[in-house]
Amino acid sequence: MxxxxxxxxxxxxxxxxxxxxxxxxxxxxxxxxxxxxxxxxxxxxxxxxxxxxxxxxxxxxxxxxxxxxxxxxxxxxxxxxxxxxxxxxxxxxxxxxxxxxxxxxxxxxxxxxxxxxxxxxxxxxxxxxxxxxxxxxxxxxxxxxxxxxxxxxxxVFPTGHHAAMLAGVQPGSTVAVVGDGAVGLSAVLAAKRLGAGRIVAMSRHDDRQQLAREFGADEIVATRGKEGAAEVREMLDGIGADHVLECVGTEQSMAQAMQCARPGGRIGFVGVPHGVEVDVRGMFYRNLGIAGGVAxxxxxxxxxxxxxxxxxxxxxxxxxxxxxxxxxxxxxxxxxxxxxxxxxxxx
Amino acid sequence: MxxxxxxxxxxxxxxxxxxxxxxxxxxxxxxxxxxxxxxxxxxxxxxxxxxxxxxxxxxxxxxxxxxxxxxxxxxxxxxxxxxxxxxxxxxxxxxxxxxxxxxxxxxxxxxxxxxxxxxxxxxxxxxxxxxxxxxxxxxxxxxxxxxxxxxxxxxVFPTGHHAAMLAGVQPGSTVAVVGDGAVGLSAVLAAKRLGAGRIVAMSRHDDRQQLAREFGADEIVATRGKEGAAEVREMLDGIGADHVLECVGTEQSMAQAMQCARPGGRIGFVGVPHGVEVDVRGMFYRNLGIAGGVAxxxxxxxxxxxxxxxxxxxxxxxxxxxxxxxxxxxxxxxxxxxxxxxxxxxx
Missing domain, CATH: 3.90.180.10 (Medium-chain alcohol dehydrogenases, catalytic domain)
Structure with a gap:
């Protein structure tokens, strides 16, 4: 064969x-x-x-x-x-x-x-x-x-769904998705299916932005890094997302995800981590949680x-x-x- | 005054x-x-x-x-x-x-x-x-x-309760508590109050072991570190705890907490972290989650x-x-x- x-x-x-x-x-x-x-x-x-x-x-x-x-x-x-x-x-x-x-x-x-x-x-x-x-x-x-x-x-769809489950997406809650690959887009769809109230997708590519919107994203943020995260926080009650779905797996994407979250927020990560470190004390002062894994x-x-x-x-x-x-x-x-x-x- | x-x-x-x-x-x-x-x-x-x-x-x-x-x-x-x-x-x-x-x-x-x-x-x-x-x-x-x-x-009691909430303690679930200070003991009490099915307290001091038992601990593990965590896993279905409450805040206590958790487990940490780093890739392969914060x-x-x-x-x-x-x-x-x-x- x-x-x-x-x-x-x-x-x-x-x-x-x-x-x-x-x-x-x-x-x-x-x-x-x-x-x-x-x-x-x-x-x-x-x-x-x-x-x-x-x-x-x-x-x-x-x-x-x-x-x-x-x-x-x-x-x-x-x-x-x-x-x-x-x-x-x-x-x-x-x-x-x-x-x-x-x-x-x-x-x-x-x-x-x-x-x-x-x-x-x-x-x-x-x-x-x-x-x-x-x-x-x-x-x-x-x-x-x-x-x-x-x-x-x-x-790919269960992996997007896993990101949403790890982050605890609830009906009506606010969600930010970091990563516009197939998993990130699937995470948008999964969050929408779970009843998220407002979804912000972070993407710089027209075709992916379009699909993110069709999958349920209410807003698109094309800026990356700290500035992009600041835009996300501003859009979401000025405090940030209840749930962030991290679908990349790099140090930068995880940092961006943390910055998108509101105090008390939860980050689900499903991209295989490559060189990722987290600021545990920073998490503590903002009451953040991260959970990740192989879906x-x-x-x-x-x-x-x-x-x-x-x-x-x-x-x-x-x-x-x-x-x-x-x-x-x-x-x-x-x-x-x-x-x-x-x-x-x-x- | x-x-x-x-x-x-x-x-x-x-x-x-x-x-x-x-x-x-x-x-x-x-x-x-x-x-x-x-x-x-x-x-x-x-x-x-x-x-x-x-x-x-x-x-x-x-x-x-x-x-x-x-x-x-x-x-x-x-x-x-x-x-x-x-x-x-x-x-x-x-x-x-x-x-x-x-x-x-x-x-x-x-x-x-x-x-x-x-x-x-x-x-x-x-x-x-x-x-x-x-x-x-x-x-x-x-x-x-x-x-x-x-x-x-x-x-102290809400802080122990917060550890249990961060880790998502459910009726019937298994819990390990790292730390036998007032917060760790309060976490035992909080887990019991939330209906945990089996609680293992890690403590090396007789008086604290005694109070942990009175607060609801079913088992005591006096060994620390990797060996202690292995004892905890063995006691809890051979796989580890559904929820681990980390009530110290040191590198060692966090590592011990991670080792006590089963794959898919959740760690709530309420001790102010001092020099704590976590192995994010290790978390990923075991589907672990950590959440911490000021209660x-x-x-x-x-x-x-x-x-x-x-x-x-x-x-x-x-x-x-x-x-x-x-x-x-x-x-x-x-x-x-x-x-x-x-x-x-x-x-």
């Missing part, structure tokens, strides 16, 4: 690789229908995360169950399924508490499992899914137009799915580029050069 | 000072009935916070209204009142959101107000209270045995007061030393040397 392999920084290829096999009774093999490129895939692509050997990549996909192990009880061949961006058993003490990304048996796509057996990346034709009953969420076969929206449930997409899919299927939300609009899988390298390049917000790969 | 003045590190005296006067229509003068020494008073006492000139001190007191300005509408001479540890208008946008410690008009006891006029410290005979309608909470004249419990509503005691007094008056909680048990005001220096010494948990001063 064909699967995406990152060989070296900026050297990404669709290679012929061994087709996956069932290893455990709980495994399933899924034929991928659509996958996509994540902002976090760009860290190794850019060489910021070291690549010691060619690596399989991709962690967002939807597809059709092709084969199931003898122990799989909730899935059948032919089921259309959504794969969250990590696999998990959905039964352990941490999954029970909704932290599926810390599942005691779980793991990442594209990395060997705990028994040292290969698990495929999501940007390929077939994927072995460990813990299939716990991991996959099935839904009726969608029409083609619905596929991108369902695909966002793998990662437990699996915990949220069942809650978000009905609103996606009904069309109440259209999170798939973050995809502004669609390519066949054999042009995966173009998808990475476009996201690296920020000419695309997010690239969808069809199979 | 007589009031406590800190002249230099470890040089604290009861001096004769000018009696306060009404400066604003909204002022009241309160005759102090009981005051106390706070762990945070020890920072300047020990010289860790610099003392450039003799300073008035004390921020926890209850007393009787002696005089009110023409604009005071909710208080009368003779009312028994509880003073939260900062004054505030109780009407601004930040007070409305329950962050009275960030009140746009508020301030600290013992420091000149925004107009440069003196505000007395709480460890003295009389105190000018700015914004008296917003600041003071009156209650029926208590009997003598109730006074210590009411006095804790100035600071808005004023926001909580009305909620906590009925349970204090009914005897449902007895927070005044943190006072294990009672002295007349003229022995205030002995109270500081006892708390500095940790021979007292908390010293109450009677007038």
């Amino acid at each position: 064909r699967a995406t392999v990152l060989h070296a920084p900026h050297d990404i290829r669709l290679d012929d690789v061994a087709a996956p096999q069932l290893h455990d009774d709980g495994d399933a093999i899924v034929r991928v229908v659509a996958a996509c490129v994540c902002g976090s895939d760009l860290w190794p692509y850019r060489g910021i995360n070291e690549i010691s050997e060619p690596m399989r990549i991709g962690h967002e996909f939807v597809g059709v169950v092709e084969q199931v192990g003898a122990g799989v009880s909730s899935l059948n061949e032919g089921d259309f399924v959504i794969a969250p961006f990590m696999y998990s058993d959905n039964t352990c003490k941490l999954c029970e508490r909704g932290i599926h990304t810390s599942c005691v048996s779980g793991g990442f796509w594209g990395v060997d499992d705990r028994q040292g057996r290969p698990v495929d990346g999501g940007q390929g034709e077939l994927v072995r899914v460990p813990l299939a009953d716990g991991t996959l969420v099935s839904t009726a076969q969608p029409d083609e137009a619905m596929v991108p929206h369902l695909l966002t449930l793998s990662d 437990p997409a699996r915990a949220y899919i069942e809650e978000l799915l009905p609103d996606v299927l009904s069309g109440a939300v259209s999170p798939g609009r973050v995809f502004d580029q669609t390519l066949p899988l054999d042009r995966v390298a173009d998808g990475y390049r476009a996201m690296d050069e920020r000419t695309a917000i997010k690239s969808l790969l069809t199979l | 007589r009031a406590t003045v800190l002249h230099a590190p470890h040089d604290i005296r009861l001096d004769d000072v000018a009696a306060p006067q009404l400066h604003d229509d909204g002022d009241a003068i309160v005759r102090v009935v009981a005051a106390c020494v706070c762990g945070s008073d020890l920072w300047p006492y020990r010289g860790i916070n610099e003392i450039s000139e003799p300073m008035r001190i004390g921020h926890e007191f209850v007393g009787v209204v002696e005089q009110v300005g023409a604009g005071v509408s909710s208080l009368n001479e003779g009312d028994f009142v509880i003073a939260p540890f900062m004054y505030s208008d109780n009407t601004c946008k930040l007070c409305e959101r329950g962050i009275h410690t960030s009140c746009v008009s508020g301030g600290f006891w013992g420091v000149d107000d925004r107009q440069g006029r003196p505000v007395d410290g709480g460890q003295g005979e009389l105190v000018r209270v700015p914004l008296a309608d917003g600041t003071l909470v009156s209650t029926a004249q208590p009997d003598e045995a109730m006074v210590p419990h009411l006095l804790t509503l100035s600071d 808005p005691a004023r926001a909580y007094i009305e909620e906590l007061l009925p349970d204090v008056l009914s005897g449902a909680v007895s927070p005044g048990r943190v006072f294990d030393q009672t002295l007349p005001l003229d022995r205030v220096a002995d109270g500081y010494r006892a708390m500095d040397e940790r021979t007292a948990i908390k010293s109450l001063l009677t007038l």
Whole structure:
């Protein structure tokens, strides 16, 4: 089968690789229908995360169950399924508490499992899914137009939703969103869905500002840094946002997020932190809270799915580029050069 | 009148000072009935916070209204009142959101107000209270045995409660408390009052362990640091606490608190941070959240007061030393040397 392999920084290829096999009774093999490129895939692509050997990549996909192990009880061949961006058993003490990304048996796509057996990346034709009953969420076969929206449930929409949950967005509350990538835009949509009273999106790009408005932003602030944060505070009762959703992961973006928050405000951060430090004493005097993490997409899919299927939300609009899988390298390049917000790969 | 003045590190005296006067229509003068020494008073006492000139001190007191300005509408001479540890208008946008410690008009006891006029410290005979309608909470004249419990509503009990609120303690959830000072013990009591299912108190001192148990701790861990945190995790489902209440404020105590938390856990911190740094990336991979701050005691007094008056909680048990005001220096010494948990001063 064909699967995406990152060989070296900026050297990404669709290679012929061994087709996956069932290893455990709980495994399933899924034929991928659509996958996509994540902002976090760009860290190794850019060489910021070291690549010691060619690596399989991709962690967002939807597809059709092709084969199931003898122990799989909730899935059948032919089921259309959504794969969250990590696999998990959905039964352990941490999954029970909704932290599926810390599942005691779980793991990442594209990395060997705990028994040292290969698990495929999501940007390929077939994927072995460990813990299939716990991991996959099935839904009726969608029409083609619905596929991108369902695909966002793998990662980007639940990640935006996680930012809003971490920050505690409430009906009527005020929200500022730092970051206008696909996650930041999804965070705007998630905050709106949760009933936020006023949403300020921080963005300098016309196309992203436009989508932020369509997703529910009431105001756009194009200025960055301290000055941008001052504009946000001025817009929000002169005191700042009740909740700030930090969707970038840099020192600057976190500082900006803190400056946007009102005293007593809460910051949810979902961008993988790179070199971020926080002023704990400054937090103390302003009664701030920060909470961040790898979004437990699996915990949220069942809650978000009905609103996606009904069309109440259209999170798939973050995809502004669609390519066949054999042009995966173009998808990475476009996201690296920020000419695309997010690239969808069809199979 | 007589009031406590800190002249230099470890040089604290009861001096004769000018009696306060009404400066604003909204002022009241309160005759102090009981005051106390706070762990945070020890920072300047020990010289860790610099003392450039003799300073008035004390921020926890209850007393009787002696005089009110023409604009005071909710208080009368003779009312028994509880003073939260900062004054505030109780009407601004930040007070409305329950962050009275960030009140746009508020301030600290013992420091000149925004107009440069003196505000007395709480460890003295009389105190000018700015914004008296917003600041003071009156209650029926208590009997003598109730006074210590009411006095804790100035600071220490609401501060413990704040730690629990910041960490989001829920009925049935698991809680670890780092710090066995008066605030840590109050946090145990607050977590119990909020319905925590299991509470682990970390303490190495017999008397404090005993009070922690009486306040609601189910388990005591006497070991500190990584090893102590490992014991806590083992006790709590092998994964750690849903909520950790950090009541010290040092680098070590914060690290210990983080290590006690389960993935997805929340840490509330109410000890003034001194040199605390947090591992933001580590937080991200474990989905942790931290929130801290100066407790808005004023926001909580009305909620906590009925349970204090009914005897449902007895927070005044943190006072294990009672002295007349003229022995205030002995109270500081006892708390500095940790021979007292908390010293109450009677007038």
